[in-house]
Amino acid sequence: MDNKHSMISLKEKLAELLEIIPKQSHIVYADYPLYGNVGDLFIMKGTESFFKEHGIRVKNRWNPDNFPFGRKLSKDTIIVCQGGGNFGDLYPYYQNFREKVVQAYPHNRIVILPQSIYYQNEENLKQTADIFSGHPDLYIVTREKASYQIAGNAFKRNHIRLLPDMAHQLFPILPTRASSSRKLRFIRTDHEANEDLQKHMHTKSYDWNTVLSTGDRRMIACFQTLNVLNKKAGNLLPMAYMWEKYSAYIVRKAIRFFSAYESVETSRLHGHILSSLLEKENTVIDNSYGKNANYYHTWMEGLPYARILQESARKKENLPAHL
Known part of the structure; x- marks a missing residue:
């Protein structure tokens, strides 16, 4: 390589x-x-x-x-x-x-x-x-x-x-738990989802909102509310420091989640990047406008443990609007 x-x-x-x-x-x-x-x-x-x-x-x-x-x-x-x-x-x-x-x-x-x-x-x-x-x-x-x-x-x-x-x-990231033989399907569910490429997937999949617990989502909402109130009060609280501590917990949780799988199939760019940081086999599925394929072909093509779904590869000219 x-x-x-x-x-x-x-x-x-x-x-x-x-x-x-x-x-x-x-x-x-x-x-x-x-x-x-x-x-x-x-x-x-x-x-x-x-x-x-x-x-x-x-x-x-x-x-x-x-x-x-x-x-x-x-x-x-x-x-x-x-x-x-x-x-x-x-x-x-x-x-x-x-x-x-x-x-x-x-x-x-x-x-x-x-x-x-x-x-x-x-x-x-x-x-x-x-x-x-x-x-x-x-x-x-x-x-x-x-x-x-x-x-x-x-x-x-x-x-x-x-x-x-x-x-x-952040490279390298070491797995924080033993992996099984399972494949993780980590598929985005928002407006960047590529329905044509994801329609064949009938098995269970996950996204960031399923990695986060209900308690995590409530805590994030509390941080956001406190952040707005803190600004009105003159930014007296060290919000960046407080968020640094909590976001570190979220990142560790995501690493632990991905560590449990032997391989990953994902339409999330950072599902692909995190898998590669962990040096796990992973397959990239493009998003709705070509971002994932463009990134793969710019930097990740040639990695021994990363590949791109062939339909995505054929769509790599799906570029954003330009002058």
Whole structure:
């Protein structure tokens, strides 16, 4: 196998971020995820691990619900936005937040960590490009070739990079329980589900909402409510610290859940990435707009324990809208 496609080299490649977020730099982590998408929590944990390993000093951690717009930042402070798959118009709340940050801090470097880009409406993409073009020091890091192409076409005045998902920083992850011979079918059930590829599956499957217990979901809702109330009170409570502790429990729970299976079939990108971090055999099923296939063909093709469903491979040209 070509070393450029090994899990070790994917983690090492993330060190290229130091060219734009230097060691010992001071940053604000602008939009950590405070919700129950466990894949995004793996991204957050990988991001925090990267900061720690490279001596990057996090001055503040905020999320979109409590970010203090209007607070002045020193010009040497870098604003870092969470990576993931919510860049575009499928998740307007988070995209609107990033655009507002870009407009509010024209004198600070802003780095958007590795993202997949998808717009259903080209006018929305043009609107984002108009906003982003006004910032002279904005870095958009994409996490697969299709998004890199879109960003290169749409955001010509910004700096564009291509790097793997931040969860690769967590490699290796050791299983925390013995595995059986069972196969885990981990299939998304939201609006990104690819019904054509999943329709053949009549066996029992799981998703993040079934990994989380009712108590977990209630606790997450309590965190979200407390977070809003805390902002109204002046952000007196250390919400980021409290969430770091609870989200670490959720991530450990997900690792333990996946550890129990010998192999995985999944339409969740982070079902695929987590399985690969555990070095478990896994089969990738594409999502509704090509994100999983694009990621697989950019970084994961050639891994001895990962493959893609053939129907997904034939759909790899299912790319997002572009200018």
